[in-house]
């Protein structure tokens with residue numbers, strides 16, 4: 001076995017970061033929470049150790065800069081997100097931040113400076129669990145974040161604007177988070193695959209070719225709460241029974257198209273008592289497809305289907321389109337660099353597409369972006385059972401370092 005120069009420390013840090021959570025018995029790190037702050041401070045310390053100067057921008061991204069020979073040259077950005085889903089695994093997000101720090105650390109230890117700066121970014125929110133809308137950090141950096149999202153509220157009624165202010169950010173200065181045009185030479189994200197392909201083909205890592213698009217909605221249904229024993233079935237306006245019919249509609253509509261997937265991942269019924277007919281229901285819809293036309297058409301039909309079912313059951317219905325992100329193709333030139341790095345490391349070159357969303361999608365709106373996937377056990381993700389090996393973690397840093405050190409020409413931009 002090759003000497004594992006990077007893997008052991010990287011895995012230990014991923015474990016350590018994985019213990020920073022809002023919940024005592026599982027990893028839940030939603031944006032703009034004390035756990036988010038604690039994680040930022042830990043990552044910031046590792047960035048300093050790796051020779052970077054750090055700052056937290058107005059949207060809550062932590063950015064570590066490793067200066068280049070020419071501080072004004074467009075920077076290469078490396079990173080991923082520091083937020084998690086509820087009951088998350090340790091690798092989704094943090095692997096892309098900490099592998100970037102390790103690659104920079106290796107440059108620093110050897111006194112290597114590249115012709116251009118490297119910024120390692122811990123994006124504030126990619127999962128969109130707290131506010132449904134997502135890519136807050138990467139969109140702010142690209143200058144594509146719609147300020148209207150600051151009005152979105154979490155489950156407790158806190159607006160994104162207020163949560164951000166309490167965290168030390170400033171929604172009114174959003175523009176300051178954006179990099180100026182031409183100041184980013186490219187973006188690289190290392191991420192666990194979150195699927196079974198690499199494991200099935202016995203590959204440590206793979207190069208992402210494209211990421212499928214996604215749409216998210218929040219549906220709110222209002223019926224009439226009432227006594228579970230006294231209101232005859234024909235007299236009810238049961239919001240939860242309506243939601244059940246709608247969820248099955250979403251499932252059938254998505255199952256009918258091979259490339260399309262649809263998920264209702266969250267549902268709240270009120271007032272939520274065994275003997276009360278549910279008067280109000282809120283549920284989310286997440287639709288994805290590699291083809292934007294297929295996704296767009298499905299989204300319109302899902303909206304129409306939900307409205308039709310609501311009308312037939314006498315339910316008032318409002319549907320918020322919280323998030324739309326088109327599918328994205330990874331930059332060919334960056335894919336080529338990754339392929340060259342894999343070959344130089346003696347690894348086979350494997351290409352694959354991504355079903356999950358990633359900050360790279362948002363970054364692709366303002367710079368060439370690419371991703372390196374790392375094999376994960378049984379393809380399990382968004383689950384505490386998420387697992388990668390120390391050997392594969394080591395490979396990821398070696399590939400990244402090789403791209404940085406050997407492959408990016410000083411003048412490269414795409």
Ligand code: GLV
Pocket residue numbers: 126127355356357358
């Ligand atoms: C993020 O992991 C997503 O794909 O929802």
Ligand code: MN
Pocket residue numbers: 081092093126191357358
């Ligand atoms: Mn992720």
Ligand code: MN
Pocket residue numbers: 085092127382
């Ligand atoms: Mn995720």
